[in-house]
Amino acid sequence: MESNDFTFVLDGENIHFEPGQTIMEAASHAGVYIPHLCYHPEFKPRGSCKLCTVKINGYFGTACTLPVQPGMQVESDCDEVNLMRRRVVQMLFIEGNHYCPFCEKSGNCQLQAVAYHVGMLDSHFPHFYPLRQIDASHPDMLLDRDRCIQCELCVRASRETDQKNIFGLAGRSTHTHLVVNSESGLLGDTDFSINDFAAHICPTGALIPKTQAFNIPIGRRIYDEQDIAKVGHLQPDESLQSNQQGEAK
Incomplete structure (x- = not known):
């Protein structure tokens, strides 16, 4: 098969892909954003949040786990899929305590x-x-389980990147909750560090560095003026650096 045969259709546009890529990887490489929360390019995808669900040749599947095939017809930005994603996000909000203004x-x-x-x-x-339990036992980090969406990114980052295995999930269904692997169950009784990858990968406010709340002022944060489709996986410190570079020009 020639290289020009490695294309699929995403929302009416022909997208080139490399053999072995998932729909998410091919779309991201082409600059097309597919909403997601549990997916991170550093880790093997699991498709647990279902936010990246797309319609593939008339059937639904998760873009982060499904490999691309030549000629595949994928719908992502359509009314049916967008409504489904909106309901998923709404369920994530009502299952926790997410008070964005505060x-x-x-x-x-x-x-x-x-x-x-x-x-x-x-x-x-x-x-x-x-x-849910709030854990302020660590000198540098706050763990607020009320904001946790059980995406497992901190679990995977701690285990696979930091080689520490600090976090895990326990319980089932709506009773699933984040646990800390220490005898006391407290974050302060582990070797967790603010420099760990797991400390900066949380997509919500469940893991927050202490004493750094307004290092990046409101109005200059990643998504204050830009849609998430334009900035992807930028971390807060990258946002500040980017803004500072922009002001210097």
């Missing part, structure tokens, strides 16, 4: 940015108002 992650939060991107205007479903 959250220090506001403007840097991927969940908040995705909600704007999919056009979420209300929560649609009744709120659960869970009461």
